[in-house]
Amino acid sequence: MFRSSLPTLALCLATSPVAAQDEVFQGTRDAEPLERVEEPSWSAEIELGMVDTSGNTNTNTTNGGATVVHERDYWRHRGEISALRAREEGVTTAERYTAAAKSDYKFRPRDYVFVALRYEDDRFNGYDYRASEAVGYGRKVLDSDRFELDAEIGAGARQERVEDGEQTNESLGRLAGDFRWQLSETAKFSQTLLMEVDGGTYTRSVTGLSARVVESLSMKLSHEIRRNTDVPADTKDTDTVTSINLVYSL
Structure with a gap:
């Protein structure tokens, strides 16, 4: 399943420069002046999705999240939180919480x-x-x-603790990509990919289409x-979530 997302990203990377050759690369040399965001700007998105079934099978799945972006001077700060919870016949079958933060400092136009x-x-x-x-x-x-x-490349560290209490702390390499395509005034396509490599490889791919x-x-x-x-015994190495959410933009 993971490999199926790579052709999608590869296709985006391969075709988008061709489709946008005139508008993307015209006047985009690094000789452009470095723009400074004089007035602080904020933007945010809140999304929520829910599925509830009853009858022969009783299931309930809820997922949601929020993203906040703040820009000022040459800085861009981004924070994200997300949650997923699923229950079937009164028993919790999935529960995950994620938080992420990133700060960028622009030292050249690109x-x-x-x-x-x-x-x-x-x-x-x-x-x-x-x-x-x-x-x-x-x-x-x-x-x-x-x-x-x-596109990003970096290095850092990862800490993790398995359910039996064993803890590890390892160095890692990080690769990331974030592609956005404005299909029309009301529709857009997005594809993000994150890879963290240490003793094993953690990969997160998210493909989105919004209107x-x-x-x-x-x-x-x-x-x-x-x-x-690299997962503990009796644990699957791949999880997938397909969802339809309402997104409120601020």
């Missing part, structure tokens, strides 16, 4: 350095918690009204794949 923090508490993956910290370099490969692509319903409200279809090559 280049920046970043610090990223991430914490995950998944009650059904064999770990009590997993946390990581990374620093590195990022570049805005595409930047236009329709196409945006950020605006009214001015601040959108419907979003997303498919998320999480894969960890």
Whole structure:
């Protein structure tokens, strides 16, 4: 399942520069002046999805999250939280909470350095918690009204504790990509990919398609794949979530 997301990302990376050649690369040399955000700007998105069935089978699944972005001067700060909970016949079958934060400092029009923090508490993956910290370099490969692509490389550390209490602390390498395609005035496509490599490889891929319903409200279809090559015994290495959420933008 994880491999199925790679062709999608590869296709985006391969075709978007061709489709947007004129508008993306015109006047995008690093000789451009470095723009400073004089007035602080805030933006936020809150999303929520729920599925409830009753009758022969009683199930309830809830997922949601929030993203906040703050920009000022040459800085961009981004914070995210998300939660997923599923119950079947009164028994919890999935429960996961994630928090992430990242700060970017732009030192050239398309280049920046970043610090990223991430914490995950998944009650059904064999770990009590997993946390990581990374620093590195990022570049805005595409930047236009329709196409945006950020690529990042970095290094850091990861701490984790399995359910039996054993703790580990290892160094890691980090690769990330964030692609956004404005399909129309009301619809957009997004693809993010995160890879953290230490003794094993943790990968998170999220593919999204959203359409605006009214001015601040959108419907979003997303498919998320999480894969960890190094998992405790009797634990599956891949989790997937497909959801349709309401998204409120601030």
